[in-house]
Amino acid sequence: MKNKLLLIFISLIFIIVFILFYEGLQNTNIYTPETKISNKIPSFKGDLFYSDETINSSNFFNSDKFYLLNVWSSWCVPCRKEHTFLMNFKESKKIEVVGINYKDKKINAENFLIELGNPYKKIIFDQEGIIAIEWGAYGVPETFLIKDKVIIKRYIGPLDEKTAKEIKSIIK
């Protein structure tokens, strides 16, 4: 008797599994990693660098101004070079510079900012590099120009004179 109940129970489980697989077959989907160019910002969740506050994609950006999202790391040498350009945007009222600190040690990152100045209003601490993946970042440094929660421009590699000028002309 006990055996029969068990058999019925196990059969039921397998029937449910079968149905789920069958349904899964119907909405066959091909997953391809998307590249985010001129696109909506991805959804992400993370911790802020200087506080324990948790932020997510919906409350991180306001729609009234431009944002420059910069993926950086203290171990990345080109990041030092582009840092002066980020500092130039610090005083601007039209644009807010925010950062993703990528696969870094907190103490090194802090020293980096003490040494070179901190252009960032907010920094997301991305120790595992997961948030950078959400953004589809290729590596460090990489910079996204964002308006109304839409990525309008993306710069792979360090910012320089030319790209800084371009950003300035866009936000005018």
Next chain:
Amino acid sequence: MLYSSIGYYALILGLGISLILVYFSIKNFQNSSTLNTKILSFTFLQFFLVVISFACLIISFVLSDFSNETVFNNSHTTKPLFYKIAGTWGNHEGSLLLWLLVLTLFILIFFLKTKNQPLKYKLLTLIFQQIIIIGFFLFLIQTSNPFNFIFPTPEEGMGLNPILQDPALAIHPPILYLGYVGSSIIFSSALAATYLNLVSKVWASHIKKWIIASWVFLTLGILLGSIWAYYELGWGGFWFWDPVENVSLMPWLALTTLLHCIIVLEKKQVLTSWVIILSISTFTLSMCGTFLVRSGILNSVHTFANDPERGLFILVFLFSLIFISLFIFFFFHKSSPNNSNSFFWLSKETSIIINNWFMMYFLSVVLIGTIYPIFLEVLSSQKISVGPPFYHKLIIPFLIPFLMAMAIGPKLKWIKSNIVDKFYLVLFFAISIVLSFLIVKKFSTNLLINTILVSSALYLFFITLRDFFIRKYSNISQNIAHFGFSLLILSILLNNLFSSEIITNLKVGETFTSSKTKIVFKSINQKQEKNYKSIIANFSIENINQKIEDLSPELRIYNQPNIVTSEADIKTTLLSDKFIVINIVQNQDYFNVRYQVKPFMLWIWISVIVISFGGLLSFFKKEHEK
């Protein structure tokens, strides 16, 4: 044209022979006590027909006969001969034909090699095996015929997916299939033995050979796939918990557990239910893997074509097998009367049961991680992806007691035992803890857990190492396999702890400097090969100790089909691998450069080979040595 027709009709005939075989076997099963010799001849004939069919497909590939749809889709005249042949099983249809080839080969070997077993058992195994074979014949002919014609004949083929043009990939499928299909024999035989109530010590020592052989092949097959992914996909690691990898790991876990259970069954008439259920689940998990990767329900390198019809066929087939086995298990399995479940707590049996439950736990973690996202999407259309953190968090803590049990378990005797050599066990334990503390100390993060992990792996390492020198524990194959496993876990742990990675974007001529390394992007060469154009980037890398090494990763732009693959350049030394891979950044002069130092990579591969060598030894162990 001609070969395709021969191949196709050989398949049809093969299917016919299956039906004849089932008919003869049933008749023989009911009436006679001697084997109908026709059965053996037909089994041979069936194998021969599948060989012909497979040979025809190979010839079509070699001759680049593009009137054959499979050849057209997967080959190209400029492809080197080696990959024309390997391309035969580098696609959905061909690989299924290979699967069928191994199926028919194995049942033939089973028939020739099985002596001293009742005739009814052999016949029943043949019937179950033929049910599986018929399923595959129908699947092949109905939904994935490798010999479809195209008219008019195209001039040129589509080419083989370039990432599959690789020596490791050419032998990975055949080896893996030997393991998978070996498990089908175990499945059929376990069902036959259950039906005839033959699950006994004699049966155990007979089927053990099949279990060991499949296990060795499966282990090596997974290893080859893993090595390939390491240098070809450029993800920079050896295991990614990708669904495709998981579906090969699940049968492996089940088979490994089965291997341990069958040893107990061989010595004592216990654990019969474990053995039967594991025999069934090993094969159904292999089939389930085929379903998941071939139906397109998961997307992977192995998803050659998205065809829900194929998926449906395997799904129905898979569940029919599951229900047949459930039925047989519940209605015919009688647990033997002397099967007392009360083992003495300190004995080999108990330690193997502990091992079983650990393995089942690992298996369920992998199973849930693999199929839960599919179920969730069906139920709530939510997409989630389960990544390494999930598996690491659930598996790693349990590795600690698992490794300890593995060190001590084999020392115990059957039935009832005392721990001998207590002095050494404690001594090695102390040494392991101190040693691992010294190793891990340099890295401040998670000191406690890492020390415990490394020390439990080291502990197993020392214990097994010492056992090589003691004659009392003469089970050399078990010792080698466990030693290999400790080496594997140790290499993986140290690899994780000491790996370092630099990801950056560089232009030609630029230099990247960090505190430990300097990467100079020296130059770029271009080369035109037979079926691809290659861009070779030359880097020189300088370490703290002023040692300069040149590495040249490559990008290959294949012409047919037009795909870019990146070939990592890896410098392997005994202690660590230096790994560099580049990728194109679209519309920029920058290349995305990823440089990794991975310690003990080589030892990961070596230890898996050691593990399978342990299995291989026990396969050739003579009866009297047991």
